[in-house]
Amino acid sequence: MSSRPPSPATAPPAESVGPPSSTAPEALIRLDRPFDVDEFAGMLGETAIRVTVPAESLTEVLRRVTDFMGFGVYVYAISVRPAPAELLKGFVVELHRVEFDHATGTWRPFVERGVVASSGGDFPPQGRP
Numbered sequence: 001m002s003s004r005p006p007s008p009a010t011a012p013p014a015e016s017v018g019p020p021s022s023t024a025p026e027a028l029i030r031l032d033r034p035f036d037v038d039e040f041a042g043m044l045g046e047t048a049i050r051v052t053v054p055a056e057s058l059t060e061v062l063r064r065v066t067d068f069m070g071f072g073v074y075v076y077a078i079s080v081r082p083a084p085a086e087l088l089k090g091f092v093v094e095l096h097r098v099e100f101d102h103a104t105g106t107w108r109p110f111v112e113r114g115v116v117a118s119s120g121g122d123f124p125p126q127g128r129p
Contacts, residue, residue, distance in 0.1 A: 037061060044068045047110060049076075049095040052083050058091050065095065075099065077107065 035054050041064045043049050053061050058080070069075050076095040083090035097110035 037064065040064070041068070044095075045074055046095075047097045047112070049093075051093055052090050053093050054090050055088060058093070061093060075107070 035052075035057055037057055037060050040051060040053075040061060043051075044065065045068075051061075062078070062080075065076060065078060075098050077098045079092075079094040079096075081092050082088055083092050098107040099110045100106075101108045
């Protein structure tokens with residue numbers, strides 16, 4: 001006696017009703033991965049980040065960026081603009097790491113200067129005298 005259930009009968013393939021298409025048919029349902037604020041927060045620490053954020057997540061994204069910058073190690077210039085697709089349903093958020101230039105008293109684009117070894121692990125130098 002077999003322990004497998006009987007396999008269902010297969011239906012014959014449906015016949016094409018319309019004219020043959022030279023391209024594959026477009027899917028009726030497109031599944032996009034939803035935006036994940038935690039996944040975005042994991043990218044913080046990169047030199048440059050560009051993401052499209054749904055309107056309902058924009059406040060949380062900006063809060064996470066400012067909290068992250070609160071440590072003073074990574075500081076970003078932040079740009080926010082409406083996404084090109086749908087009216088105010090999403091925003092393009094761009095982050096570019098910057099550093100303070102003590103000589104001029106302004107923020108400038110961050111320049112990697114190498115890695116400094118310490119007992120606490122390796123980290124980029126802070127450029128402080």
